[in-house]
Amino acid sequence: MSYYISALGYFACSGSGSVLLQDTAATEVETTDTSVEVTEEHDTADDTAEEQSTDTAEDTAVEPANEPPVEPPNLIQNPSFEAEDEHWNIWGGASRVESNAQDGQWSVMATSGNGAEQRIEGLIPNTTYRLSGWGKVEGENGMSIGVKSYGGPQKLVSFDSSTYSEDEFIFSTGLSNTSAVIFAYKHSGEESGYADNLTLTEVGEGPLNIVWSDEFEGNGTVDSNKWTFEEGFVRNQELQWYQQENAFQEDGILIIEGRTEQRENPNYDPSSTNWKQSREFIEYTSASINTKGIFDWQYGRMVVRAKVSNLEGTWPAIWTLGLECDWPSNGEIDIMENYGGEILGNFAWGSNQPWSPVWDAERVDVLSFGEGWTDAFHLWELVRSEERMTIYLDGIEINSVDLTNTINGSAACSGENPFQKPHYILLNLALGGTAGGSVENLEFPTRYEIDYVRVYE
Missing domain, CATH: 2.60.120.200 (Jelly Rolls)
Structure with missing residues (x-):
């Protein structure tokens, strides 16, 4: 896994903000005038009921239990900044801090014009992915998470609250793109902004058709x-x-x-x-x-x-x-x-x-x-x-x-x-x-x- 080092000031010219699951009734046996026939009918009914009971039990036994859906893997390495700055390029004055964490003990803190980013390799061209994460700020200027260099325009969501909230968006890789850069960034304002617990998962095939x-x-x-x-x-x-x-x-x-x-x-x-x-x-x-x-x-x-x-x-x-x-x-x-x-x-x-x-x-x-x-x-x-x-x-x-x-x-x-x-x-x-x-x-x-x-x- 390699990370991507961007030139300072890239984000200053970035695009727009928040992108953004018969009932089977018992059948009565009709009796006849002879007791023998009645007895035979009852035997037949008992046999049928037993067979139905056995079939039902067998069917129930072989049906697999409902299992919870398997969560897709998070493609971001060290998503909560717990393993020092491994896999992340933290640049321009941003830092990893042992406070203000949403998950674990650590988060990334950014101020004005700095942040952290990670290049994700091995993505599939023309495939849709979901990026989610948590963020908060101490002042009025928002903290953002986003994606760039994936074969489309930069996309991001911004957090403006002083308490942690979660947001997400989807994006689709280009037809020749196998990587993307995920970032946490604060564009302006000296007050601190924080991001934590970022997740990138594959959603499915991309939207493009020939x-x-x-x-x-x-x-x-x-x-x-x-x-x-x-x-x-x-x-x-x-x-x-x-x-x-x-x-x-x-x-x-x-x-x-x-x-x-x-x-x-x-x-x-x-x-x-x-x-x-x-x-x-x-x-x-x-x-x-x-x-x-x-x-x-x-x-x-x-x-x-x-x-x-x-x-x-x-x-x-x-x-x-x-x-x-x-x-x-x-x-x-x-x-x-x-x-x-x-x-x-x-x-x-x-x-x-x-x-x-x-x-x-x-x-x-x-x-x-x-x-x-x-x-x-x-x-x-x-x-x-x-x-x-x-x-x-x-x-x-x-x-x-x-x-x-x-x-x-x-x-x-x-x-x-x-x-x-x-x-x-x-x-x-x-x-x-x-x-x-x-x-x-x-x-x-x-x-x-x-x-x-x-x-x-």
Whole structure:
């Protein structure tokens, strides 16, 4: 069991508060005119009664006794702080005290901006858990217990009474999350707050159900009932000509392949200043597939298992676009972009200037993931709700945005929120262009691999 050490001040920007089982009557024997028959009837009745009595006794004997339900195990180690600070990271001035205990002799005491936390390993993805605990405070500022880093937004309950009370809430792990951080924390106020006897138990399967997916089973062409294909030179002055044949299924994996080719550009116009028409030849090809007009979704969770090469000159992406308004006022969500040696997670919406987006972008250096990272498949997740969007990579948050901050400017669809509307899905491999870098040293063909795409609600 390892514990998690957070940066001070994490909680200061945290989210909202309290989340929060025939009757058998005896049958009379009807007598007849002869005593012999009466006697026989009585014998039969006695035999029947005896058999019924024996059967009843036997049935009663084999029925198991009602046993009390088995309590699920508490997944928190040292839940009442009795074993010193074992398994807990008590930080920022908080302390374990031999007083104010609800259970045993010890509790954890926090003041302003400090607390205790424990990382729980071995959880099951997409599973619901219940966190409960006891808390009290000496002043007006509440003492909280909560959970974070589980594949969803931070959740907590707050205790405001000077005597111990118990509270609880449930949460569900993300689709790739096998751990969570449980905490006791006091946000402000110098008066002491106390927490004790925390319990984390498994409740059952999580609430998420697949509403759309493509597992890319088998070999051959991509399912045209699920995907459409972009054609030609499309965006960002990229080098590739998009064409359908560069996307195919191979051994249960979607392959988007970048290739070198040499043929005439059918849209070539030597007098044009448009880069899409001024190129005389097609020298590189790739594929871009999307679900526009076939499938779109608004709230829920999208999960893609994919592998990227991180090679200079390549620009693979997993993203969504809104169906309404011109870009960027339709809203763009880059669940994953990979170029320049970095993994990006971005949100873009409209500003006051046409074609000029407001960006909320985060970047992570691929080298920080360690050696061999590009040899493996990884899980990218997008969680969308009416209030917030969050991007995860292998269960770790990459970027998150509050939707109160994503309102379009005056350029198009003014005052609307493009992320509170349906979006469709795009998967593509670009080459070069405004961000992909030089392809001079890139070996062809080059591949971008996707195992599956799933949308849950």
